[in-house]
Amino acid sequence: MIIPNARFLRHSYEKNKRNLTQRSENEKRMMAGILVKELRNPQTHKLGYVSCFFSKEKYPITVNGGAQRYLNELVHSFISAGYDVTIDKAEDGFSINLNWTTACSPIDLP
Structure with missing residues (x-):
């Protein structure tokens, strides 16, 4: 039996x-791009909120919880910009x- 070299496995x-x-x-950048594109759409300004769905097929790492750090960075970037952010699984x-109808500002953050 041949034992694999640890250096190769490492x-x-x-x-x-x-x-x-x-x-x-890359998934984080693509999600941010989609959200920003929706925010720049003049038709959504009147609604007061934007909701974007991210599927398991297109974003497998983030949806399965493998990129929680990057998802948190994405959420915090929108929170620091003054948006009320919720995630529905x-x-x-x-x-x-x-949501930008509520009074949430970066000063309000803990």
Whole structure:
């Protein structure tokens, strides 16, 4: 029986970890882009809120909880901009809801 070299396994582990981190950051950027695009739409200004659904097929890492850090960064960036942010989870994904009708400002944050 041939025992695999630990150096090879460590290299594979580190490569997978870097790949997962990069994919998580990409998912965060894509989600932020979708939310910002919706916010820039003049028709949504009158509604007072935006809700975007992110499916498990398009965002597998974030939806399955593997990128919680990046999701938290995304949420905090919108909170610091003054939005009231809620996340509604479902079986096949989750939706991020941004509301700007409530008086929430960065000063109000703990």
